[in-house]
Amino acid sequence: MTNVDGCQVTLDRETGVLDAVIARGSHNLMTTEMCDALSGCLEAPPSGAHIMQIRASGPAFCLGRERRATDLRGLQGETKALVRLNTAITASRLVTVAQVQGDAAGFGVGLAALCDISIAAPSVKLGFPEVRMNLAPTIVLAWLPGVVGRKRAFMLTATGREITSQQARDIGLITEVAPSDETLSEVAYQWIASLRQFSPSVPGEIKRFLNLTRELPTDAAYELGALQLIVAGLSKDVDDQSGKKGMLA
Numbered sequence: 747m748t749n750v751d752g753c754q755v756t757l758d759r760e761t762g763v764l765d766a767v768i769a770r771g772s773h774n775l776m777t778t779e780m781c782d783a784l785s786g787c788l789e790a791p792p793s794g795a796h797i798m799q800i801r802a803s804g805p806a807f808c809l810g811r812e813r814r815a816t817d818l819r820g821l822q823g824e825t826k827a828l829v830r831l832n833t834a835i836t837a838s839r840l841v842t843v844a845q846v847q848g849d850a851a852g853f854g855v856g857l858a859a860l861c862d863i864s865i866a867a868p869s870v871k872l873g874f875p876e877v878r879m880n881l882a883p884t885i886v887l888a889w890l891p892g893v894v895g896r897k898r899a900f901m902l903t904a905t906g907r908e909i910t911s912q913q914a915r916d917i918g919l920i921t922e923v924a925p926s927d928e929t930l931s932e933v934a935y936q937w938i939a940s941l942r943q944f945s946p947s948v949p950g951e952i953k954r955f956l957n958l959t960r961e962l963p964t965d966a967a968y969e970l971g972a973l974q975l976i977v978a979g980l981s982k983d984v985d986d987q988s989g990k991k992g993m994l995a
Contacts, residue, residue, distance in 0.1 A: 747764075747787075747792065748783050748786070748787055750779045750780060750782075750783045751770070751777070751779065751780075752768065752769060752770030752771075752774075752776075752777060752779075752780050753766065753767070753768055753769070753770070753779075753780040753783050753784065754766070754767050754769070755767075755783065755784070755787050755798075757792055757794070757795055759794055761796075761797075761938075761942060762794050762795055762796035762797060762942065762946065763795075763796065763797045763798075763799055763938060763942075764787060764791065764792075764795050764797065764798040764799070764840065765798075765799050765801070766784060766787070766798055766799065766800045766801070767801055767802065767803060768780070768800070768801070768802040768803070768807075768808055769802065769803045769804065771804065772804055772805055772806060773806055773808075773809040773810075774802050774804055774806050774807065774808045774809065774848075774854070775808070775809060775810055775811055775812040776808060776810070776811045776812065776831075776853060776854070776857070777811070777812045777814075778814075778823060778824055778827040781811075781827040781828060781830065781831040782827055782830070782831075784800070784831055784834070785827070785830045785831045785834040788831075788834035788835060788837075788838035788840060788842070789834050789837075789838065791838070791839065791840050795840060796840065796841065796941075796942065796946040797840060797841045797842075797843060797938055797941055797942070798838070798840045798841070798842050798843070799842075799843045799844075799845060799934065799938065800842065800843070800844045800845070800857065800858075800861060801844070801845035801847065801934075802845075802846075802847060802848065804848065805848050805849075806848040806849050806850070806854075807846045807847060807848045807849065807850045807854055807857075807858065807870070808850055808851075808853070808854030808857055808858075809849065809850070809851040809852070809854055810851050810852035810853050810854055810875075811824070811828065811852070811853045825885065828853060828885055829885060831857075832856060832860055832885070832888075832889065835857075835860045835861060836860055836953065836957065837953070837954075837957060838950075838953070839946075839947075839949075839950030839953070840949075840950075841862050841863070841941050841949045842860075842861040842862045842863070843861060843862065843863045843864075843865070843934060843937060843938060843941075844857065844858040844861040844863070844864040844865070845865055845930060845931065845934040846858045846864060846865065846866040846867065846870055846911070846920070846930075847867050847870070847927070847930055848867070848870060849870055849871045849872070850870065850871075850872045851872070851873055851874065851875050852874055852875060852876055852883060852886065853885070853886070855872050855873070855874065855886070855919065856885075856886055856889065856890075858872075858919070858920070859889075859893060859914075859919040859920070860889065862949070862953070863921045863922075863937050863941075864919070864920045864921045864922075865920070865921060865922050865923070865924055865930060865933050865934045865937065866911035866914065866915070866920045866922075866923055866924070866930075867911065867923075867924055867926075867927040867930045868910075868911055868912065868923050868924065868925075868926065868927060869911075869927050870910070870911040870914075871908045871909065871910060871911070872908065872909055872910075872911070872914050872919065872920075873902070873906060873907060873908035873909065874886060874902050874903045874906060875906045876903070876906070877903065877904060877905070877906045878906050882903070883903050886903065887899060887903060890902070890903070892960070893917075893918050893919060894917045894918055894919065895917075898917055911923045922937075951974075955970075955971065955974065958970065959971075
């Protein structure tokens with residue numbers, strides 16, 4: 747369906763799963779074109795798509811992004827593509843599932859951590875090595891404290907320290923660690939199978955609500971939640987009545 751150098755996305759119409767495979771050498775560095783291709787699929791999914799699985803081939807999941815730009819316009823384009831993909835992963839109506847078979851670094855950690863569900867192999871290590879290049883990973887820092895807290899975000903980015911997949915799970919970067927590297931795909935597909943049991947519209951509503959209420963006080967979040975629940979209940983009643991009339995006709 748979508749094929750750019752280093753990233754291929756195909757749709758299984760029977761299951762509704764978009765399979766996005768990163769395959770760009772041993773480091774699997776993300777390019778602007780790869781980011782835009784994934785963002786486009788997430789922002790405007792094809793009809794029938796329910797889930798996007800992001801996985802990789804090779805020894806690493808993704809060790810960051812390729813740094814090509816040297817002038818202002820190029821740097822603006824690269825950073826825009828990174829932010830667009832981060833936003834698309836969390837805002838898409840698709841459920842996003844990351845299958846992390848190898849190490850992840852920098853932007854690659856975000857690619858896994860921002861997915862709705864992330865499963866990693868036990869041998870995986872994750873880290874933010876930008877400090878070694880005299881860079882503060884400010885795009886990472888836009889989302890990381892909200893996931894792991896300010897102190898852990900500072901520690902991870904200021905030291906460049908690598909953590910294991912088990913440690914990443916314990917601080918919320920990863921959902922689950924597979925029992926073994928060999929069972930990673932099996933565990934990922936178990937998650938996908940469980941998600942496919944339910945209406946495709948509900949996860950999208952859950953994601954929208956989480957995004958809307960992320961910065962709201964609890965009272966305001968309750969008020970919005972109650973309002974949306976009332977609207978959903980009224981819509982269901984209308985659908986039920988329509989169904990009964992159809993049966994009587």
